Amino acid sequence: MRTTLPTGLGERAEIEAYTDFAAGAEPSIREELGAGARRFGSVLAVAVRADPSKFFNRAGGFGDEPVTAELITRVIDFYREQGVTKGSFMIAPSSLPRDWTAITTRLGLKEGPRFVKLGCDIETALTAPAGVTALDPSLRVGPVESDHAREWATGMMTTFGFTESAAMIDMAASCVGRPNWRQYAVREGERIVAVGSLFLHGDCADMFGGATLPEARGRGAQTALLAARAQAARAAGCRWLVAETGAEGPGEHNTSLHNMLRGGFERLYERATWVWRG
Structure with missing residues (x-):
């Protein structure tokens, strides 16, 4: 195997x-x-x-x-x-x-x-390794319903810096509820402070758009979102999880990369982006 x-x-x-x-x-x-x-x-x-x-x-x-x-x-x-x-x-x-x-x-x-390409099998991701930050007791993780799609999309697109176009947020919000997507959020009270998506593609599920607002970082939100999405992928019959995140340059530290490595993901390879300009 x-x-x-x-x-x-x-x-x-x-x-x-x-x-x-x-x-x-x-x-x-x-x-x-x-x-x-x-x-x-x-x-x-x-x-x-x-x-x-x-x-x-x-x-x-x-x-x-x-x-x-x-x-x-x-x-x-x-x-x-x-x-x-x-x-x-x-x-x-x-x-x-x-x-x-x-x-x-x-x-x-x-x-x-x-970018670093990462992957692992579902069962590895669902085995909680030592040293992973537990979710802060004041936070809770759960799925996103359509009536919170706009708030969820705003949190994701704003954190990644896509703030210049309301239509871009509309684009993100429109994927909530589509058949191959699963969206999750971490809330503090009623406010969304971290988000993550899962895209189902046959045997493989793609971890998409994990983001945490600055004031909620370091409190276990992304670890909880990784676990919730891994559980959803297993429930959908997927065998593999895949993700990508920015590669670290000299002196840099990518928290998302290390969260995933601690969560059972394997570093598969580093991939360059090849850019065409018209």
């Missing part, structure tokens, strides 16, 4: 989550944001023209077929058709071809931020 999450499965789960998050919104929200997606075999590309950060313009799911200049060019053509001026390619190191340097030079791709 394989004990490590297959690379292709983890990469597909991630891009399917991002695509459904943006392009699965209601038609009026998609139209306002200029959100669209296109599939190129196993590869998915999503673009959100009105996203000021350009963060959601991304392509992933590479690995099931050769990564070629022709494939990358087709995705770039999609970005141009969507009217975006920046798009990113998320490709696991093992899927990069030998001529990748030549491809990036020819097509003008530049290396951007690096």
Whole structure:
């Protein structure tokens, strides 16, 4: 039995989550944001023209077929058709071809931020390891219902810095209650202070959008959200969990990364973001 999450499965789960998050919104929200997606075999590309950060313009799911200049060019053509001026390619190191340097030079791709890809099986995540911060007694974790979707979305998007567009918050709120999504929040009293999502993709569930407001950090909120989402993934019949978070540079400390490592996740690989600018 394989004990490590297959690379292709983890990469597909991630891009399917991002695509459904943006392009699965209601038609009026998609139209306002200029959100669209296109599939190129196993590869998915999503673009959100009105996203000021350009963060959601991304392509992933590479690995099931050769990564070629022709494939990358087709995705770039999609970005141009969507009217975006920046798009990113998320490709696991093992899927990069030998001529990748030549491809990036020819097509003008530049290396951007690096992310750590993590994964584990469900049972490992549900086994509480020693040293994990317990949830503060004044906080409680639970699922998010549709009547709290806007508050939940505001907490997530604000914490990540997506504050320039109300429509972006509408996009996030619209995923609450969709079939393949599970949303959770940590509350202090009636106020949401931390959030996290789970996207179900066959055998694999993607940990998506975990965020805690500054005043609630260090009180076990993200650990509790990881556990709640792992339980939901097992209830849905998933075998694997996958997540990604920013890589640590010299002297940096990514709390989310270390929370997940303590929670049973395995560091699978570090992946560069390859950025195209129109």
